[in-house]
Amino acid sequence: MPLLPLVGAELEIPLLDGRLVRHANFDGAASAPSLTAVAEQVTAALPWYASVHRGSGYSSQVSTALYERARRDVGQFVGARSDDVTIFVRNTTDAVNLLASAVPGRVLTLDVEHHANLLPWDRSPGGHEIVQARPTVGGTLAALEGVLSARPIALLAITGASNVTGESLPLPAIVELAHRYGCRVFVDGAQLLAHRRLSLEASGVDYVAFSGHKLYAPFGSGALVGRRDWLDVSEPHLAGGGAVRQVTTGSVEWTTAPARHEAGTPNLIGATALATAAAELSALPEDAWREHENRLHRRLAEGVAALPGIDVARVWSDSAAPIGVVTFRLAGTDPALLAAFLAAEHGVSVRDGRFCAHPLLDRLGWGEGAVRASIGVGTTEEDVDRLLAGLTAWVTGDRAGRYELVDGVWIVLDDPRPVPAGLGLDALAAALSPCS
Incomplete structure (x- = not known):
């Protein structure tokens, strides 16, 4: 059973053989579907939508209250300290770019990071240094200490x-x-917070960033939460209205964070969605959440490892149990072709490629990419079993479709699956060759 209800949880999608099956979505690590509670709260907030912080009308006051309550709730979600600041941004990438401009010194990262936690730091005024992760946790910590002490x-x-x-x-x-x-x-925290809890106050972590679209709130908002001193004095993330105290034709006096970095009209609906998702996840009993994920992860990881010719990616030989992500490759098979097959013939969505982590994939010797399956609050045992059945079918050669690589994308030849109705795509059917 899913832990929380999701929009589209019962969505049926067509297969090549004409059947309709419930969508088994293992791509939440890229973008997760909306929680039902999030969609309901967004629907409830929309009639009240108006300007935030700038209107005297009743709906503007309601919108401002919703926005600032969302700020409070998002901060509470990550255990913000009383003097921390919560800044709404577009996503984790946006948050890291914001913080990168505020760091008054050198930044240190590992080569295992997502590009969003690598590339922005190159813009930091104090410079950026990358350390290669070692095969063990202890070795990696020692490598970090070597730089920190030097x-x-x-x-x-x-x-x-x-x-x-x-x-x-x-x-x-x-x-x-x-x-x-x-x-x-x-x-x-882009991946972590959809699977585990984090408290800044309890852990001593100084800053955390995360995205709504990975947290079951795909409405264009994310957050940076942490210590305010650097953020109160750094260059504003965007220059514009709302970030200032006073402007003349020759000068500007900027305000402090969070408004300093939230110029322009804020994403009220995105902030409301993110806060609602945070509240829903916070209300989950932690033991039940962890047991659900660990059980399904174990079922998937063991099933994948039992198939011939499959390798599972790992950074550290002695790391603790991972969150619900299993990335693998099958010898002699293009990951993109395998992903296309699973979607077309088994109704399973996975991710393929290098996952915006090219240095890590290259160091693992997986530069040609891999397949990633991610487990979330809506994943069921039936989903896992269908994915494993699809992989078994591929390995044993049980395939019905004919696939061709066109402009770098694997498509199904003579694909009979219809374009979804009601989305205004009918006129584009001829151009959408994989679905035409």
Whole structure:
């Protein structure tokens, strides 16, 4: 049984053989569907939508109250300290770029990071240094300490959970190590927070960023939460209305965070959605949440490992149990072709490619890519079994469709599946060759 109801949980999709099956979605690590509660709250808020912070009308006052309550609830979701600041952004990438401009010194990362936690730091005024992760957790921590002890580092930016393997380094050890050398810790929580809880106050982590679209709130909002001193004085993330105290034709006086970095009309609906998802996930009994995911992850990982010719990605030989992500490759098979087959003939959605983590995939020797299956609050045992059945069918050669690589994309030749009705796509059917 799913832990929480999702929009589209009973969506039926067509297969090549003409059957309709319930969609088995294992691509939540990229973008998760909306929680039903999130969609309901958005629907309830829409009639009241108006300007935030700038209107005296009743609906504007309601909208402002909704926005600031969302800020409070999102901060509580990650255990923000009383003097922390919560800034609404578009997504994790946006948050990291914001913080990168505010760090008053050098930034240190590992090579296992998502591009969103690698590329923005190159813009940091103090520079950016990348350390290669070692095969063990202890070796990796020692490599980080070697840099931290050798020269001043302002910020250690680390993934809360790898989007490729689901693994993580022990946060208590990371925080203790960094703080010992006067370095702050930023956690990329994009993957972690859809699977595990994090408290800034309890853990000592200084900053965390996350995206609504991975947290079952796909309405274009994310958040950066953490210590306010750097953010109160750094260059505003965007120049514009709402970020200022006073403007003349020759000067500007900027306000402090969070408004300093939220210029323009805020995404009220996105903030409301994110706060609602945070409340729903916070209300889950932690033991039930962890047991649900661990049980399904174990079922999937063991089933995949039992198939001939399949390797499962791993960064550290001694890491703790990962979150619900299993990434694998099948010898002699293009990951994109396997993903197309699973979708067309088994109604299973997975991710294929290099997952915006090219340095990690290259170091693992998986530069040609892999397949990633991610488990979430809506995943069921039947979903896992259907994915394993699809992989078994591929391995045994039980395939019905004919596939061709066109412009770098695998398509089904003579695909009989119809274009979905009611989405205004009928006129485009001829152009959508995979679905025409």
